[in-house]
Amino acid sequence: MDIKLKDLLFYDLQFHIPDPEAVKLNYNLALKAGRNTPFPYWSKIWPSAKALCTYIIQHPNEFAHKKVMELGAGLALPSFVVAQFADSVEASDYIPEAIDCILSNIALNGLPNMTTRLLNWSHLLPDEYPDIVLLSDINYEPSSFEVLFQLIVQLIEAGVCIYLATPQRLQAALFVHRIQHYIFSATHTDIEMDNETTTISIFQLQK
Numbered sequence: 001m002d003i004k005l006k007d008l009l010f011y012d013l014q015f016h017i018p019d020p021e022a023v024k025l026n027y028n029l030a031l032k033a034g035r036n037t038p039f040p041y042w043s044k045i046w047p048s049a050k051a052l053c054t055y056i057i058q059h060p061n062e063f064a065h066k067k068v069m070e071l072g073a074g075l076a077l078p079s080f081v082v083a084q085f086a087d088s089v090e091a092s093d094y095i096p097e098a099i100d101c102i103l104s105n106i107a108l109n110g111l112p113n114m115t116t117r118l119l120n121w122s123h124l125l126p127d128e129y130p131d132i133v134l135l136s137d138i139n140y141e142p143s144s145f146e147v148l149f150q151l152i153v154q155l156i157e158a159g160v161c162i163y164l165a166t167p168q169r170l171q172a173a174l175f176v177h178r179i180q181h182y183i184f185s186a187t188h189t190d191i192e193m194d195n196e197t198t199t200i201s202i203f204q205l206q207k
Contacts, residue, residue, distance in 0.1 A: 008045075011053060013080050015105050018043040042074035042098040047191035048137035051200035052078040052165040054189065060085045063132065070134040071121035076102045078134050078165075083114045090130070092119040122147045129155065135164045139175040149178055152205065156182050162205040167198050179205060 004022040008015040023043050030037040056063060056078060068086045070079040075098070076091035083089040091102050091114065099116050106114050121138070133155055139148060155162060164179075166172045168188075176183075182205040191198050 010077060011057060011081055014108050015075070015077075015080075016108065017045070017075055017101065017105075020044065040095075040097070042093060042095050043101075045075060045077065045193075046137050047193050047198040048165040048167060048200050049075070049077045050191050050193070051189050051202060052134065052136050052163065053081045055163070055165070055187065055202050056081045056085070066132050067130040068132045068134060069128075069130040070136070071119070071124070072135065072138040073102065074098055074136075076105075076116075078136055079114065080105065080109065080111070082134065083111045086132075087113065089114045090117055091115075092117040092121070094118065094120040122151060124151065124155075126154075126158065129158050129160050131161065133160055133162045135162060137166055139164070139166055139172055140169070142171055142174075145175050145178075149175070152179060152182070156205055156207050159207060162203075164203045164205060166201055166203070168201060172201075176201070176203070179203075182206065 003026050004019045005016045006019040008017050023040060027037065027039055063082050063085045066086045067088050068079070068082050069090045069092060070076055071092055073079055073091040073093045079089050079091035093099055096118060099118050102116050106116070139145065152162060166176065183203050184206045185204040187202045189200055191200055
């Protein structure tokens with residue numbers, strides 16, 4: 001995606017991220033041109049990502065000296081924040097443009113313990129399990145709930161601790177109800193973005 005970037009300072013980290021207005025303009029132009037182009041949701045900062053970053057900053061000991069992986073990372077802000085405490089962090093996404101953006105920001109911040117991988121989270125293999133998996137607002141599409149649920153169960157049964165950040169939307173509530181057996185702790189926080197307040201739940205899931 002060849003669009004204008006903007007600078008972002010977030011928790012003392014520097015980022016070059018897609019400019020939201022440029023993203024919207026390019027998307028609308030593509031639609032007018034008759035191209036069936038999906039909106040690049042990966043390029044947007046979501047309230048769940050900000051809430052998860054805040055949680056990590058407030059609970060650094062939970063991530064210290066751990067091997068962490070973020071699935072469906074998008075801009076991977078939680079991965080960058082947790083890299084300040086974890087031994088290693090791998091930010092993964094299935095969209096090449098997202099990986100390119102993450103790689104650029106890894107270099108910008110000089111984080112030798114952070115890597116990326118082009119990966120569909122439904123294809124995670126047993127020998128790749130980290131200590132902790134970060135999931136930020138990935139339970140938004142009901143058609144993917146079954147695969148996501150099976151992945152979560154698979155990870156938890158293997159001893160992985162999962163941190164899931166999700167807004168309190170109806171679809172999310174249905175999914176959370178299904179995984180409630182694995183909820184070890186839950187915190188809730190209000191995130192102010194774009195003149196709106198969104199309540200985000202962060203669930204720690206484990207066996």
